[in-house]
């Protein structure tokens with residue numbers, strides 16, 4: 001792509017998990033980057049915040065992990081899945097990236113914004129994009145306003161939508177949408193004191209209910225609970241009642257919660273599931289704007305980080321004329337889809353909260369007690385290894401054979 005004398009190489013709409021890392025990586029390569037967000041940071045958002053081990057590895061690669069650990073965020077070294085009859089408990093990461101963290105988004109997102117600013121990206125907080133400028137079928141910039149109402153037009157080679165699942169950029173460019181699934185789950189969370197987790201991320205799976213607990217900043221524990229979307233309307237009149245009642249399906253956990261204190265109001269969301277083509281003339285999408293899925297497997301943050309790295313590589317190739325825009329961004333889309341599709345299928349299946357079929361219960365029984373298999377299960381749920389790899393006939397065959405040999 002030939003450079004023009006536009007003000008910026010890239011304008012990025014959205015400064016959280018997808019936008020700020022994309023900006024930071026492009027700015028580190030010397031490109032002129034503007035990031036805008038209507039929020040001002042630190043800023044919270046409706047999302048729980050488990051950063052899976054591979055997301056933690058990305059923070060380390062970018063030189064930001066020490067800043068996160070310096071905030072006192074407790075590491076999570078064990079994932080435990082309680083299915084009622086069996087609990088599968090294992091390590092979620094790799095030897096190089098062994099732990100997850102669950103940092104408050106007020107802290108994580110601010111750290112990412114600062115990383116982008118230090119790399120040389122221009123950050124405009126409190127700036128709302130109202131319109132994506134399209135000339136001759138090509139995106140050329142954005143119109144928006146700052147908090148004090150000043151209206152501004154900015155132009156760039158590429159406008160990147162890192163503006164979340166309700167992306168204005170996507171709405172303007174109308175990308176092809178595929179692999180769509182309707183909302184599957186309604187989930188709600190709050191923060192509790194007096195519920196120590198000792199580095200464990202506990203998930204409880206019961207028929208038509210799922211809930212999970214993990215420690216975050218300030219000695220608080222995040223507990224999220226969900227039910228099928230079909231119950232969304234009926235249950236929203238008494239979220240607390242349904243949330244607490246779910247825990248009774250795991251009496252020991254319910255008892256622990258009875259000894260704890262809720263410290264915040266409930267937040268919650270229902271999300272739809274889709275892929276979008278993430279590029280076109282003068283535009284790109286990263287993070288939830290391009291690929292969104294139910295949060296039950298907590299993949300969104302590290303998916304956004306991975307998009308940031310891949311999109312920055314593709315745009316670097318484009319800006320330096322090493323590859324055409326379509327070729328480089330086509331590769332970005334292909335790699336994203338190939339990587340996430342098995343986890344997407346697994347996530348959508350899990351989010352139905354349908355009881356596992358009998359043959360799957362047998363598999364869970366065989367995994368239980370086999371530490372290597374339990375680690376593999378935890379790593380698969382963390383996105384460290386692919387569900388396609390974990391559920392391959394070869395791997396499941398070996399797990400079943402080991403269980404038979406042990407009896």
Ligand SMILES: Cc1cc2nc3c(=O)[nH]c(=O)nc-3n(C[C@H](O)[C@H](O)[C@H](O)COP(=O)(O)OP(=O)(O)OC[C@H]3O[C@@H](n4cnc5c(N)ncnc54)[C@H](O)[C@@H]3O)c2cc1C
Pocket residue numbers: 013014015016017018019036037038039045046047048049050051052127128129130162163164165167168187268269271286287288289295298299300301302304
């Ligand atoms: C209930 C729930 C729980 C979740 N739990 C987890 C979890 O535990 N772990 C995990 O990895 N993921 C989780 N996710 C998913 C995760 O929140 C997202 O995948 C992640 O935030 C995506 O980051 P993003 O940067 O793409 O978008 P977002 O975080 O949505 O950021 C988009 C930004 O764009 C800005 N913006 C939007 N429109 C405009 C505009 N017109 N002008 C200016 N700015 C604009 C917004 O202000 C916002 O700051 C959860 C999601 C939900 C809903």
